[in-house]
Amino acid sequence: MKKSNPVVIVGGGPSGTAAAAMLGKYQIPSVIIDETSKIGGVIYRGPLRNTATLPHLDDNLQRAMSALRTRYEKHKSFIELKLQTRVLGPEGDQHLLLSEGGGLTTLEHNELILATGCHERSVPFPGWQLPGVMLLGGVQLQIKSGLVKPGSKMALLGTGPLLPLVACQLHKAGVDVVGVYEASAFNKLAKEAVALLHKPKLTLNGLSMMSYLKKHQIPFRYGHGIVSAQGDTYLEQVSVAPYDDQWRPDISQAKPLDVDAIGVGYGFVARTQLAMLLGIEHDYSKVSGYIPKLDDNYQSSQKNTYVVGDSSGLLGADAAICEGQIAALNIVHQRGLLDSATMEKEKRKIERKHARIKRFRFGFDRFSARQTGLLDLPQDDTVVCRCEQATKKQLTDAIDEGVKDLTTLKMRTRIGMGDCQGKTCSSYALDLLHQAGHDKNTGVIKPRFPLDPIPFTFMEETLNEQV
Incomplete structure (x- = not known):
């Protein structure tokens, strides 16, 4: 593998940016793909237009936003940004299909870091x-x-x-x-x-x-x-x-x-749709939903594919930065630019910080542990799946009649068949199944390719270019 091949990073939040900066420190180029117009993720993105004052943002948040920007600026000569770009899914072997600039493109990757974050639990x-x-x-x-x-x-x-x-x-x-x-x-x-x-x-x-x-x-x-x-x-x-x-x-x-x-x-749910499309193995966590199986370098079951930040478990921005740095260090080591002893020394230093954050966060997780009373809030006619207008009664009737897994529940009620692919309804549906005693082999609503709808104009332009 050529040392000049860029590492592809999906997500420009704290973990993705930290990974790119660590790679840049060792002069390894990277490409950050993000669907918004600024890096920083939801937490550190900052205002999208210029303003004289930010009265609503506290000093700590402004310092964190500034630190992320500084981290990027220091190594930006090694970082390419593809902003306002969406990853639609894998395209063949070691390629991603992108929606950018009004059309479709592909991007090759040898090493891939997924830093896709999380979405809110409805x-x-x-x-x-x-x-x-x-x-x-x-x-x-x-x-x-x-x-x-x-x-x-x-x-x-x-x-x-x-x-x-x-x-x-x-x-x-x-x-x-x-x-x-x-x-x-x-x-x-x-x-x-x-x-x-x-x-x-x-x-x-x-x-x-x-x-x-x-x-x-x-x-x-x-x-x-x-x-x-x-x-x-x-x-x-x-x-x-x-x-x-x-x-x-x-x-x-x-x-x-x-x-x-x-x-x-x-609460929130790890955003793992792309990881699932790539065939990465996952386990279920009550706090974070389905999260990928990873080694201590955040490498997944797919070789040279890493998952960091809230997409690997909900620990917050500081932990996400640590995880991005550890994944990047492993890539640096794999490329022969860092010996094993130095790599392990740097990694242990980051891991100690990560462990403190984890203990802190687990305290809040226990405090905020989701309770079953939330499942009783909807009435029978309350819509659970907004895309397909499936109601709570339709879900509970199906479970009462013997449905024991998400795939069968999807076939019976159409939950997860809309454009959001179950991001809104699947967590609630899974909790209902668990409440009914079906906590084994409940499965997952598998994401479909493409992850976002492709406008017909994009497809027409792409076909014309190929002709």
Whole structure:
């Protein structure tokens, strides 16, 4: 293999950019493919237009965004960016099919790093399809990237550290935040105090955010969550209630809130559709969904193909950077540019940091562990699969009649047959199967090629070029 062959990296977030920078340090070229117009991923992408001030972004986030940009700038002579480019899937042996610049192209790879990140876990409930009901990451993306207020009067509901962060960002952007509702009880968080001390700076950051909310009289309620959303043509009101330890709402204590938008966040799922199309072996994780089987260098069952960042398990941006660096170090070693002893020394240093992050993150995972009460939020007529309009009753009827796996459930109800290929509905459907006692050989809704629809104009132009 020629040393000049670029490593292909899918995803320009923290892990992909860190991998490219590490490769560049040893003068190995790389190509980063990303579907957006800026590197940084959802978390560090930053505003898509120039602005004099960023009142809604805290100092820590701005420093992290700056550090990612510095990492790229230092080694950019070895990094080629293919922005606003989508990977549609594998094309033959060691090639990817890309949608870029108004047409279709292919890109060869000898070494491939997948840093495709994650997508949000959808939790259906009555009214969840109303305009104004948004997932928490989407709310944050509007605030950070577009400098757009998602609403004027909002509530945030769900679980995890993103809740207070987004609440602070919204308030600083001028949104009236009427309340923040965390599904888990406070005493459950207190039990994770030792785990949280593995990242004291992040823990202090969280305390600072909670202090900000208290100072500005923004209610933060532990052990509360969503019941339903109401409105004629758009969101006008949301019902919240106390949750028990299984996250079942006490309807007798439900409280209405007048809002024009809400952010709902009950976790994320690893984005592994491309990895599956490439034939990489996966295992199921309750926290992250299906994640690839990897060795300690983040190499998959496919030789010279690595998976890093949230697409290999949900540990956050700092851990993603570590994983990208370790995968890159292994490539440097494989190319003969780093001896085994030096490589292992550098790797151990990164692994120690990664281990601290993992212990911290596992504490939050235990605190925010998804409970079965969420499965009971939808009513029989609540749509679960938006693409095919499949309802909860259709899914539960099929399971009651003997369906035990996702493939059969897909054939019976058409879930996963739409354009999103199950990204919206499959996690909920899988949880229903597990609740019914089918936790073995439940399978997965397999992704289809191409991962995104190809416009007919693209295909026509490509055919004309070939002729």
